[in-house]
Amino acid sequence: MSLVERLRSGDARALPRIISLVERGGDAGQRALTELYPLTGRAHVVGITGPPGAGKSTLINALLGSIRGAGRRVAVIAVDPSSPVSGGAVLGDRIRMTERHADDGVFIRSMAARGRGGGLAAATAGVVHVLDAAGFDVILIETVGAGQDGVEIASLARTVVVLQVPGLGDGVQAIKAGMLEIGDILVVNKADRAGARDLGRTLRQAVMPIAANVTGQIPVLYTVAASGEGVDELWVEIERHRHDLIDSGRWDEKILTAARNEVLAGVRTEIERRLLASPHDVPAITAAIEAVASRRQTAGSAVRALIETMFQGKL
Amino acid sequence: MSLVERLRSGDARALPRIISLVERGGDAGQRALTELYPLTGRAHVVGITGPPGAGKSTLINALLGSIRGAGRRVAVIAVDPSSPVSGGAVLGDRIRMTERHADDGVFIRSMAARGRGGGLAAATAGVVHVLDAAGFDVILIETVGAGQDGVEIASLARTVVVLQVPGLGDGVQAIKAGMLEIGDILVVNKADRAGARDLGRTLRQAVMPIAANVTGQIPVLYTVAASGEGVDELWVEIERHRHDLIDSGRWDEKILTAARNEVLAGVRTEIERRLLASPHDVPAITAAIEAVASRRQTAGSAVRALIETMFQGKL
Numbered sequence: 001m002s003l004v005e006r007l008r009s010g011d012a013r014a015l016p017r018i019i020s021l022v023e024r025g026g027d028a029g030q031r032a033l034t035e036l037y038p039l040t041g042r043a044h045v046v047g048i049t050g051p052p053g054a055g056k057s058t059l060i061n062a063l064l065g066s067i068r069g070a071g072r073r074v075a076v077i078a079v080d081p082s083s084p085v086s087g088g089a090v091l092g093d094r095i096r097m098t099e100r101h102a103d104d105g106v107f108i109r110s111m112a113a114r115g116r117g118g119g120l121a122a123a124t125a126g127v128v129h130v131l132d133a134a135g136f137d138v139i140l141i142e143t144v145g146a147g148q149d150g151v152e153i154a155s156l157a158r159t160v161v162v163l164q165v166p167g168l169g170d171g172v173q174a175i176k177a178g179m180l181e182i183g184d185i186l187v188v189n190k191a192d193r194a195g196a197r198d199l200g201r202t203l204r205q206a207v208m209p210i211a212a213n214v215t216g217q218i219p220v221l222y223t224v225a226a227s228g229e230g231v232d233e234l235w236v237e238i239e240r241h242r243h244d245l246i247d248s249g250r251w252d253e254k255i256l257t258a259a260r261n262e263v264l265a266g267v268r269t270e271i272e273r274r275l276l277a278s279p280h281d282v283p284a285i286t287a288a289i290e291a292v293a294s295r296r297q298t299a300g301s302a303v304r305a306l307i308e309t310m311f312q313g314k315l
Numbered sequence: 316m317s318l319v320e321r322l323r324s325g326d327a328r329a330l331p332r333i334i335s336l337v338e339r340g341g342d343a344g345q346r347a348l349t350e351l352y353p354l355t356g357r358a359h360v361v362g363i364t365g366p367p368g369a370g371k372s373t374l375i376n377a378l379l380g381s382i383r384g385a386g387r388r389v390a391v392i393a394v395d396p397s398s399p400v401s402g403g404a405v406l407g408d409r410i411r412m413t414e415r416h417a418d419d420g421v422f423i424r425s426m427a428a429r430g431r432g433g434g435l436a437a438a439t440a441g442v443v444h445v446l447d448a449a450g451f452d453v454i455l456i457e458t459v460g461a462g463q464d465g466v467e468i469a470s471l472a473r474t475v476v477v478l479q480v481p482g483l484g485d486g487v488q489a490i491k492a493g494m495l496e497i498g499d500i501l502v503v504n505k506a507d508r509a510g511a512r513d514l515g516r517t518l519r520q521a522v523m524p525i526a527a528n529v530t531g532q533i534p535v536l537y538t539v540a541a542s543g544e545g546v547d548e549l550w551v552e553i554e555r556h557r558h559d560l561i562d563s564g565r566w567d568e569k570i571l572t573a574a575r576n577e578v579l580a581g582v583r584t585e586i587e588r589r590l591l592a593s594p595h596d597v598p599a600i601t602a603a604i605e606a607v608a609s610r611r612q613t614a615g616s617a618v619r620a621l622i623e624t625m626f627q628g629k630l
Contacts, residue, residue, distance in 0.1 A: 030615050037613045051367060053483055125614065168368055168483075259608035263600065266618035268587055275579055285578065293574035298352045299440065300345050303581035 004035040007134050012104060015134055019109060022126040033126055036133035041255060043132040044242050045139045047154045049182070050163030055189045056142050059163065059225035059234075063140070066235035068105055072137040075107040077127055079120065079143040079153055107136065121152035121265045125258075128156055154182045155261040158254045159241045161185045161234070164203060166195035180206055183218060185237050191222035191230065284309055319350040322449055327419060330449055334424060337441040348441055351448035356570060358447040359557050360454045362469045364497075365478030370504045371457050374478065374540035374549075378455070381550035383420055387452040390422040392442055394435065394458040394468055422451065436467035436580045440573075443471055469497045470576040473569045474556045476500045476549070479518060481510035495521055498533060500552050506537035506545065599624055 003021075006014035018036070021029040048063075050056050060076055067074040111124060124141065131139050143153045154160050162183030167190070180186065186207065188200045200220050207218045219237055223230035245251040275285070288302035318336075321329035333351075336344040363378075365371050375391055382389040426439060439456065446454050458468045469475045477498030482505070495501065501522065503515045515535050522533045534552055538545035560566040590600070603617035 030613070033613045033615060038610050041610055122614070129613075256604070256608045259614070260604045262614040263604050263607055263617055263621075264587075264590055266614045267590060267600075267621055268583060270618050270622050271586055272579075272583055275582060285582075289571070289575045289578050292578055293571045295353050295356055298345070298348045298444075299437070299574070299577040299581045300348060302578055303585050306578075306582055307585050 002035065004032055004133070007036065007130075008039070015107065015130070016109075018130050019127055022130055023111065023123055025123065025126075029126070033129060037129055040129045040132040043128075043136055043139045044159065044238075045128055045132075045141065045157045045258075046238055047141045047143065047157035047160040047182075048163065049143050049154060049160065050165075050187075050189075051168060052144060053168060054163040054165045055225045056163055059187070059189055059223060059231070060140055060142055062223075062225050062228045062231040063235060064106055065228070066232045067138055068103065069232075070235065070239075073105040073135065074138040074140065075131040075134075075136040076109065076140045076142060077124060077131070078108070078110045079124055079141060080110070080112050107131065107134075121156070122262065122269050124153055125156055125262045125265075151182060152261060152265050156258050158245060158251065158258075159184050159238055161187055161238065163187045163189050164199060165190045166193045166199045183207070184241050185234070186218060186220045187234060188220065188222050189225050192224045192227075196222060317350065319347055319448070322351065322445075323354070330422065330445070331424075333445050334442055337445055338426065338438055340438065340441075344441070348444060352444055355444045355447040358443075358451055358454045359474065359553075360443055360447075360456065360472045360573075361553055362456045362458065362472035362475040362497075363478065364458050364469055364475065365480075365502075365504075366483060367459060368483060369478040369480045370540045371478055374502070374504055374538060374546070375455055375457055377538075377540050377543045377546040378550060379421055380543070381547045382453055383418065384547075385550065385554075388420040388450065389453040389455065390446040390449075390451040391424070391455045391457060392439060392446070393423070393425045394439055394456060395425070395427050422446065422449075436471065437577065437584050439468055440471050440577045440580075466497060467576060467580050471573050473560060473566065473573075474499050474553055476502055476553065478502045478504050479514060480505045481508045481514045498522070499556050500549070501533060501535045502549060503535065503537050504540050507539045507542075511537060 001009070003014050003018050007018055018032050021032050023029070048056055048060055057078070060078075064074055064076070109127065111120070111127065128139055128141070141153060141157060160182050162180060162185070164186065166188065180203065186203050188196050188203065190196070191200075200222060204220050207220070221230060221234055221237060223234055225231065242251075245254060284306055288297070288306055291297040292299050292302050316324070318329050318333050322333055333347050336347050338344070363371055363375055372393070375393075379389060379391070424442060426435070426442065443454055443456070456468060456472060475497050477495060477500070479501065481503065495518065501518050503511050503518065505511070506515075515537060519535050522535070536545060536549055536552060538549055540546065557566075560569060599621055603612070603621055606612040607614050607617050
């Protein structure tokens with residue numbers, strides 16, 4: 001029986017093994033993905049994003065209770081794109097989370113940044129597909145939402161929940177932290193703190209011009225993740241967004257967008273991988289870098305020449 | 316007289332015009348860069364990075380005083396990679412900074428994320444070159460350091476200063492925020508707050524294994540940017556790092572690394588630009604996206620086929 005067949009038959013040990021294969025990105029991982037990919041597309045993939053300190057882990061911990069209470073199986077992928085140099089992630093929060101939900105309807109996985117940008121998004125997409133094929137109804141992706149990584153990872157989700165907290169600065173700071181544009185649902189967490197309502201009002205005003213361009217309102221909710229306050233309401237809102245997507249036909253759009261982003265991120269990553277793995281094997285690149293370092297040529301003109309050499313007009 | 320000649324002759328209006336041309340990235344900008352590029356490589360490019368709320372703008376404001384006090388001309392590029400969707404940056408801090416230093420030895424420029432990842436790094440590199448050619452002794456690049464953008468932008472610098480503050484969480488949070496690996500100098504800002512010394516000790520321990528791999532120690536300094544405390548000492552440390560680089564020959568290494576990153580980021584950006592600008596013009600890409608969305612093919616195998624088609628084995 002193949003690993004994927006074991007996954008489908010409910011063998012609990014198959015899941016982490018397939019995920020590891022897919023994360024590693026080798027041939028065995030690719031074969032497993034090819035085998036399970038036709039089984040995917042059903043799960044509700046939900047991005048949970050917000051700045052460090054917004055309480056994402058705590059909120060997800062609480063949300064797992066609401067989702068399990070509704071009888072759904074749920075998986076969490078905690079992605080830490082913040083440490084691309086060492087590839088290390090701080091796993092303490094995850095371990096605590098796993099201990100609290102020792103239940104086979106809950107699966108939790110941490111992913112550190114192993115490659116860069118697109119590499120992380122591609123690896124995350126692969127893990128999403130495995131969990132989707134394994135029959136999880138809801139897949140939560142936790143990530144710091146800033147930068148290219150954050151946007152690419154968010155684009156894998158059908159629904160994006162953006163967390164903000166009072167006290168990380170003023171309302172302007174929250175907007176500057178900058179993930180509002182990608183949010184389908186905004187949450188003011190730690191809502192028992194001073195300034196929560198002000199932050200909520202600032203967010204509501206900030207998303208008004210965005211809401212005008214999408215179907216319906218962008219809700220702003222208040223939660224106190226540590227006590228569970230408002231968390232069931234957030235789950236209701238996530239479900240409502242899923243129903244809205246399905247009823248309006250935008251669910252298929254989201255699937256197409258996710259596929260588009262996965263392909264384009266994959267192309268970028270693969271090109272980058274080949275460039276970074278062996279720039280010294282491509283003599284034109286080494287020569288270009290030396291010309292730029294010695295001020296004989298600008299990076300811009302070196303890049304244009306390299307692209308022409310590499311693609312011969314094919315792109 | 317060309318714009319670059321006017322820049323060299325000290326015409327103050329030439330500088331912002333050339334920067335705008337270079338940021339726009341068109342032919343005129345490329346021509347200007349080509350003309351001024353041989354004049355570059357002299358400025359001390361210093362990255363100032365840290366999480367939102369660490370007080371980067373305030374610290375830079377104070378640092379401008381120390382640098383001007385030492386008789387150096389200084390430019391600041393404030394890069395906001397946090398809002399890649401709308402491309403908007405919150406400029407209030409900058410405007411206040413500019414008003415305080417209405418002095419032709421200080422030049423301040425904000426850059427929002429206009430493209431994505433590498434696009435921002437490439438644009439920032441271009442602006443660095445313009446300021447370098449204009450004769451600024453020190454160029455400070457302010458940026459949120461997380462993610463690919465942050466690392467790429469930091470790689471433009473000869474010296475990277477990483478800010479942390481007590482109270483954004485515990486020490487683990489600071490490490491998770493994850494920019495320690497790229498820092499040449501660490502700063503605990505808002506050092507009058509509770510927990511500052513603990514954070515400093517945590518940072519010192521965290522960088523010990525890193526310091527073992529580089530020449531010398533990685534200093535951990537304490538500042539209260541708002542009152543100016545410790546800021547002159549930071550300037551002394553930045554100067555010491557520059558001298559260390561020159562004396563040890565690592566200055567040229569840094570120039571080569573910056574060139575390497577600029578070329579590779581440029582290649583990535585250009586490929587991405589062509590892909591994103593017109594994926595529908597490349598029928599193979601459109602077909603791949605549809606095959607992935609309909610679960611007929613994994614993104615991985617679609618990407619491999621696309622790369623082979625596009626590069627024909629040249630990469």
